[in-house]
Amino acid sequence: MATPTVPTAPSGVPDELAALLADDDALAAAVDAAEMPALLPALAHLTGELDLVDDALRPPLRLLPDRVEPQGGMAPEVVAAARERALAALRRFRDSGMVAAPEPATATLRRLMRFVAGDVGDEYLPLMAHELGLPDDVGAPGWTVDEVAPGRTLDVVVVGAGMSGLVTAHRLTQAGVGVTVLERNDDVGGVWLENGYPGARLDTANFAYSYSFAQRPDWPHQFSARDDIHDYFRSVADAFDLRRLVRFGHEVVAAEYDDATARWTVTARDRDGTEVVLDADAVISATGQLNRPKLPDVPGRDSFAGPAFHTARWRHDVDLTGRRVAVIGTGASAYQVVPSIVDRVASLTVFQRTPPWMAPTPTYHAPIPEPARALARALPHYPRWLRFLQFWTSVDGRRPFMEVDPDWDHPVSVSARNEALRRALVANLEARFGDRPDLLAKVVPDYPPGAKRMMRDNGVWAAALHREHVALVTDAITEVTPTGVRTADGAEHQVDVVVYATGFHAEEFLAPITVRGREGRDLHAQWGGDARAHLGVHVPGFPNLFCVYGPNTGLVINGSILLFSEIAVHHVLGLLRELLERDAAAVEVRPEAHDAYNARVDAGSARMAWGVATVNSWYRNAAGRVSQVWPFPLLDYWRMVREPDLAEYAFHPRRSAEQNARA
Numbered sequence: 001m002a003t004p005t006v007p008t009a010p011s012g013v014p015d016e017l018a019a020l021l022a023d024d025d026a027l028a029a030a031v032d033a034a035e036m037p038a039l040l041p042a043l044a045h046l047t048g049e050l051d052l053v054d055d056a057l058r059p060p061l062r063l064l065p066d067r068v069e070p071q072g073g074m075a076p077e078v079v080a081a082a083r084e085r086a087l088a089a090l091r092r093f094r095d096s097g098m099v100a101a102p103e104p105a106t107a108t109l110r111r112l113m114r115f116v117a118g119d120v121g122d123e124y125l126p127l128m129a130h131e132l133g134l135p136d137d138v139g140a141p142g143w144t145v146d147e148v149a150p151g152r153t154l155d156v157v158v159v160g161a162g163m164s165g166l167v168t169a170h171r172l173t174q175a176g177v178g179v180t181v182l183e184r185n186d187d188v189g190g191v192w193l194e195n196g197y198p199g200a201r202l203d204t205a206n207f208a209y210s211y212s213f214a215q216r217p218d219w220p221h222q223f224s225a226r227d228d229i230h231d232y233f234r235s236v237a238d239a240f241d242l243r244r245l246v247r248f249g250h251e252v253v254a255a256e257y258d259d260a261t262a263r264w265t266v267t268a269r270d271r272d273g274t275e276v277v278l279d280a281d282a283v284i285s286a287t288g289q290l291n292r293p294k295l296p297d298v299p300g301r302d303s304f305a306g307p308a309f310h311t312a313r314w315r316h317d318v319d320l321t322g323r324r325v326a327v328i329g330t331g332a333s334a335y336q337v338v339p340s341i342v343d344r345v346a347s348l349t350v351f352q353r354t355p356p357w358m359a360p361t362p363t364y365h366a367p368i369p370e371p372a373r374a375l376a377r378a379l380p381h382y383p384r385w386l387r388f389l390q391f392w393t394s395v396d397g398r399r400p401f402m403e404v405d406p407d408w409d410h411p412v413s414v415s416a417r418n419e420a421l422r423r424a425l426v427a428n429l430e431a432r433f434g435d436r437p438d439l440l441a442k443v444v445p446d447y448p449p450g451a452k453r454m455m456r457d458n459g460v461w462a463a464a465l466h467r468e469h470v471a472l473v474t475d476a477i478t479e480v481t482p483t484g485v486r487t488a489d490g491a492e493h494q495v496d497v498v499v500y501a502t503g504f505h506a507e508e509f510l511a512p513i514t515v516r517g518r519e520g521r522d523l524h525a526q527w528g529g530d531a532r533a534h535l536g537v538h539v540p541g542f543p544n545l546f547c548v549y550g551p552n553t554g555l556v557i558n559g560s561i562l563l564f565s566e567i568a569v570h571h572v573l574g575l576l577r578e579l580l581e582r583d584a585a586a587v588e589v590r591p592e593a594h595d596a597y598n599a600r601v602d603a604g605s606a607r608m609a610w611g612v613a614t615v616n617s618w619y620r621n622a623a624g625r626v627s628q629v630w631p632f633p634l635l636d637y638w639r640m641v642r643e644p645d646l647a648e649y650a651f652h653p654r655r656s657a658e659q660n661a662r663a
């Protein structure tokens with residue numbers, strides 16, 4: 001893939017644009033393939049022609065229960081008019097010497113953003129500018145340790161080089177913080193490295209699934225395949241020279257805070273079992289949520305004679321061709337695996353405990369047409385505005401459809417809107433499975449949409465389940481035998497290979513690392529299986545320990561998880577700066593702030609479908625509490641987290657060498 005570029009102001013016109021503008025047919029094809037709600041502001045941005053973002057051309061971006069409308073819901077005649085205007089503007093730009101307008105003033109930028117987003121409140125504008133990446137690298141810290149505390153150094157150990165670890169390492173490095181990243185794998189990418197199972201791909205729109213500071217213009221798909229996403233993270237590591245900070249093949253086993261020195265000792269083990277001990281001012285956990293495979297606790301699991309493996313530990317050495325395969329689970333991983341292997345196996349038995357809801361997404365596997373990719377490569381600002389469009393349409397996404405109406409009384413929906421969504425989704429299932437009543441009876445969920453992760457449906461799941469050599473088994477699994485899987489009805493389903501698509505220990509944050517904070521307290525004992533963190537970042541009693549993508553920061557339906565990590569890192573850097581300015585040793589959240597925040601989160605979860613439904617889901621921990629996902633609108637995370645509220649933290653003073661000696 002191309003190295004991600006931070007789009008630059010078009011002072012010089014790229015060769016690719018000049019070539020595109022010179023070819024009338026290619027230009028017309030590119031405009032035809034473009035997303036008008038993104039192309040119009042991009043062109044206004046480039047040329048300064050603000051009549052391109054006339055109210056008459058504004059996309060309505062309606063929130064519908066079951067689908068996202070193409071072209072932002074613009075009527076066909078408006079799309080046609082917009083194309084004509086865009087083409088004319090491009091030709092004018094070409095014929096007048098290709099002189100780009102100066103970067104838009106703030107008011108102009110707001111006008112462009114509001115063309116896409118409608119008349120949103122001013123409070124959204126900083127977040128929107130951040131996501132546009134304007135001005136360039138707007139999320140950079142803008143200060144360095146040297147400037148703030150000349151002569152002082154700050155060393156941080158980051159645990160994990162996945163999506164959160166990379167942005168953490170990058171931002172800390174920009175601030176002149178000393179960074180060592182400990183990564184148990186041999187490459188960056190986290191879940192995108194580990195999940196190499198057939199069919200793995202994004203289920204959120206791709207442009208928005210990228211960092212604001214490393215926007216990639218030429219994604220091949222709207223929902224890219226795993227290799228493209230993994231390549232993206234690898235190229236980010238290369239572009240920002242982050243690999244030099246990472247010790248690959250080092251799994252962190254312990255982290256301990258020393259009250260006397262206010263420093264952390266981090267112990268990691270390499271592949272040979274050799275221990276490496278590092279000393280740091282702070283530890284940032286970027287370990288993610290979905291990285292420890294969970295195998296079901298069924299009798300006989302280890303007795304199976306053939307290959308048996310988890311989706312995140314895919315055995316590429318096992319050829320499934322002509323084999324009888326069991327897939328256990330029907331979550332997001334199974335949903336992608338099953339259609340990808342169905343053609344080559346002799347038989348496929350899919351064990352379903354809970355059916356997933358499926359959101360119709362006809363373009364789920366569709367490549368972005370080449371003319372549209374050519375335009376994105378060539379036209380300055382277009383990819384930026386395309387990313388903004390995708391970001392904006394997912395900001396609150398279908399969140400309103402998942403909000404609980406306390407007056408709504410229905411067994412499988414939580415509000416009138418949720419019920420409308422449910423009906424639309426049931427209608428889709430009926431269309432997919434109507435010809436097979438036996439299957440239809442099994443695939444319609446009996447819980448509210450939004451209570452667990454929804455799948456992207458382009459028909460391949462239904463097509464796979466329809467195949468003659470595929471069986472969907474809904475009887476509970478009672479045992480794994482040497483030759484197959486036994487179910488509650490007594491049947492043994494004989495297979496050659498078992499694939500566990502059974503998810504992850506999402507609720508066990510920072511496991512299995514032993515973490516000791518102030519006065520030797522143990523993090524996992526303090527949590528007691530119910531992880532909580534202030535803003536997803538801080539735990540009382542653990543000074544200078546920060547989590548990125550920590551408890552209650554996963555997303556069900558709205559927003560971008562990459563943005564959450566960018567916000568959390570900005571927050572941590574804000575506190576580190578404050579610590580340096582105060583010449584303090586460590587910062588720790590006040591318990592009352594932590595407790596009040598968590599009470600608010602729990603109340604928020606209780607207002608969402610996933611908080612009230614009792615269906616199995618990885619969003620809840622063993623205590624039944626939702627500890628993995630964020631219950632509020634995305635803007636709230638920006639407003640609550642990005643700039644720390646200093647009243648919520650205690651700063652521990654630095655001790656002199658003499659005091660330390662006495663202690």
Ligand code: N01
Nearest residue numbers: 201202203296329330331332333353354453501502503616
């Ligand atoms: O795991 P899951 P996943 N007998 O926990 C079933 C992300 N992701 O790996 O629903 C029978 O969702 C279990 O049943 P139930 C995404 O966030 C993203 O699929 O608990 N079945 C369920 O069906 C996703 O949500 C992508 O009743 C058993 C399945 O196993 C998250 O990762 C792709 C069982 C586990 O589903 C996790 O998804 C893949 C048993 N004893 C994953 N035990 C993208 O597209 C468990 N199950 C980006």
